[in-house]
Amino acid sequence: MDFDRSGSRLQRLIKLVRRTAIVLKLFLGHKVIHFSAVHNLRMLYYCDPRRWPTETGADIRWLKRLGKKIVYSHTGCLDGVSQTSFSKWGPTPICNECAWQHVPAVCSDERNLHWGRLRNSVCDYQVSMGGNRVDYNDDPRVHEIQQFYCLDPDVWRPDLPIPEEYRLPDAAGAVRIYHAVGNFDLRTNSLTQVNVKSTHIYVPLIQRMQASGLPVELVFMKDKPNLVVRYYQAQSDIICDMLTFGFYGANVREGLMLGKPVICYLRPEWLESIRREQPDFVAELPVVSATPDTVEAILTELVMDPEKRLELGRRGREFAVKWYSGKNAAAVFDKIYGELISGGA
Template sequence: METVENKASRHRAIRRDRLRPEQSPGQYKGRVLFVGQSYYHTWYLSRALRRLGWKADVLNWDTDPASQMYYHGEDFRLPARGHHRHLLFYAKSLLRYDIFHFSNAHCMMFGHKLHNLVKKVFPAYAEIRLLKRLGKKIVYSNNGCYDGVAQSSFRSWGPEPVCDTCRWRDVPEVCSDERNLAWGAIRNELADIQCTVGGNRKDYNDDPRVLEVPQFYCLDPDVWNPDLLIPTNYRLALPAGTVKILHAVGNFESRTQAANKRNIKSTHIYLPLIDRLKREGHNVELIFFHDVPNKQFRYYQAQADIVVDMLTFGWFGANVREALMMGKPAVCFLRPEWLESVRQQLPEYVDELPVVNATPATVYEVLK
């Protein structure tokens, strides 16, 4: 559900936009609309761009109540009903913005309602092609392993095929070679430039317009702060001296194989590993959470001694980024090939990356 804090923020932003007269394009350094959410990244990036003199707004067209806890703000939200409201917003955006920044696989659209309406009359993605014909720039942010890369291609990365632990391996309506590559073809046709991070350069990600841009996946240092004060009701009741190892999975039930708890986050590895360390006399405790809103979860991150993440995927996600912002050591598998791929564009980023590398074979020694 949408929190009271987020709802109030959204209403204030909408009121400000209605009251504020539209400035001429020349009064801005640039005009960008972030179409769709990407966790909290688009919100904080748009606020930073505003401080630099940009017109930068965020449209939230996600109608799933369960997803709202990942977002930290928006300027506009399209209603669940009323095609005319969606069409009107789209038409106004053609005059208000020069850059349209989309995120997430299969989501280069202004919401499913408008997309499906247009598709009844014109070819799919005609509303995005119109943006290009009008001279608008299209930016896209990559969001995962099935984003333009065939499952068989991703599976070929070693040393262990991460797809074997994925809940969606045998669910072709979510992930398959055909589905992933069809999306990659559309994505690369429409986007002028793409943001990614992690170096997964196969299939449609092996393209000069796909750039390593870790800056897009940004955080707010005032939200994730090493000196964060912990409210009493979030304090962990553990004896002093306990080494707290934090592990977390978003959308745990849907992403985890129920019978064996296997998932790409390596939960099935960490659960028995911590039990082993405890049997050997190490004063450790696994702090395991799933599906906690990130504004609350940060209080647990702040109390952790070590944060552990994916051991076969090859890169890290939001949990590690947040932990690093709070000064916590993080353990994760960094695929050597991907590191070298990123190094070609951002050598200083790779050299300074403060993540402790581990695999299923080495993580015991790393933690011990």
């Protein structure tokens, strides 16, 4: 979408008319409109972001009056949930590890709940992936559909060819432990180096393991696109992710699809929420759950047991192809959209 505002007043008006025509064609040409990302339930923004910079719900309500069905996929911990409520999960508030805990322009009770009210007032169907069911996420229109964040099994495959420029040096028998953080500087406390991805736990842990003589090597990536990091994931032996949050994101999904064993904390209460709608997902989930207190023993065991790593990797690939492949996800959402259109969802 071209948002260029250069040129004469007439030229800018012509650009606005063209953008508006494209937006209206896209939005009015479909019976179901599926949105994603916090504060992104909006149509007029795409016509003129300077005139309509924030969501009001008015444009979405207009679409609903025209008979459109509105679907929305949740994104992150602040989507419809106050910081106060989210921080109550578990004995140690995860919000204490977040760089945005005291940045109300990003996350605050007022901001999060205002968004949740607006979101719930216009959506016909909402997709959750993690079971964080409090505040405005405790709603009958919110459903656990893990397939939303789908992947191409051929792009993330265990026998992925590694281009020469991404090849790591020979590991010399060391077990490579992969950990990554996107937008590292934004998401990490500059003073304490603490973040929700648990980098502050993994780095010293792996240093201790090395000092004790264990053959391990840290592969740490930050701020790289996933089509690049997949080459480093593929050359690693174990994928390590968040130890306090309670669920996982792209790093673990990609690791599973690549056939790697993965470690991440799985919050039992959230798994129960998922189990109510997708029991097989929870029953088959091969992610190794760990906490800051248990991760050293769990990671050490995986380092010392190559057969277990292979078995977890095999199960991970099978699981990911079933639950995260684009083809299977398309069938799931085709059914959801069809039921919404027919009035059955």
